[in-house]
Amino acid sequence: NAGVTQTPKFQVLKTGQSMTLQCAQDMNHNSMYWYRQDPGMGLRLIYYSASEGTTDKGEVPNGYNVSRLNKREFSLRLESAAPSQTSVYFCASRTRELATDTQYFGPGTRLTVL
Amino acid sequence: SQQGEEDPQALSIQEGENATMNCSYKTSINNLQWYRQNSGRGLVHLILIRSNEREKHSGRLRVTLDTSKKSSSLLITASRAADTASYFCATVPTDKLIFGTGTRLQVFP
Secondary structure, eight states: OOEEEOSSEEEEEEETTOOOEEEESSSSOOOEEEEOTTTOEEEEEEESSSSEEEEEEESSSSSSSEEEEESBBBBESSSSGEEEEEEEEEEEEEEOOTTTEEEEEEEEEEEEEE | OOSSSSESSEEEEETTTOOEEEEEEEOOOOOEEEEEOOOTEEEEEEEEEEEOOOEEEEEEEEEEEETTTTTTEEEOOOGGGGGGGEEEEEEEEESSEEEEEEEEEEEEE
């Protein structure tokens, strides 16, 4: 199993450009999440999808959109990138079977907006 | 705002010593989890403690939870240089995890 994969690993954008961050999981999890992590900070939730076909806003959704394409894939789109969106973006999927409640994280996408 | 606040923000110890990190949170929870992040990488789940549990062990990890004080602690015993990382608590009030700001642990050989 690959777990949670994210593409790209690195990206540099100019202000105003758009891009989509891709995330996929092969663990058959229902829930998926997008976070951003700024230097020296914890993770802040951008959007999440509790199950296929549903999405909800997290703590910092402004400037982002998401698509839960199918059970495996959950993408994050920046329509018009701003320097304040320079960050490391993590995707995660979550299992809550039996006694387990665990999030599995991807390796992250390091985004710089100039 | 973030639900969990870790204390201390940074901790430096020698190999073999114990490391204790604390987490305080604001609202009621279903469970509380601890994660570890090596520099530049994704977070890795360490241990979960449910709201009706007071203490849990996993290898060299010991977690306590005091719901009356809305606080938790993570103890790493006999630390190793490989334990150097950032540690985050995550509270689970409903269907999403809310992460704290983390404790950066440095273990010197």
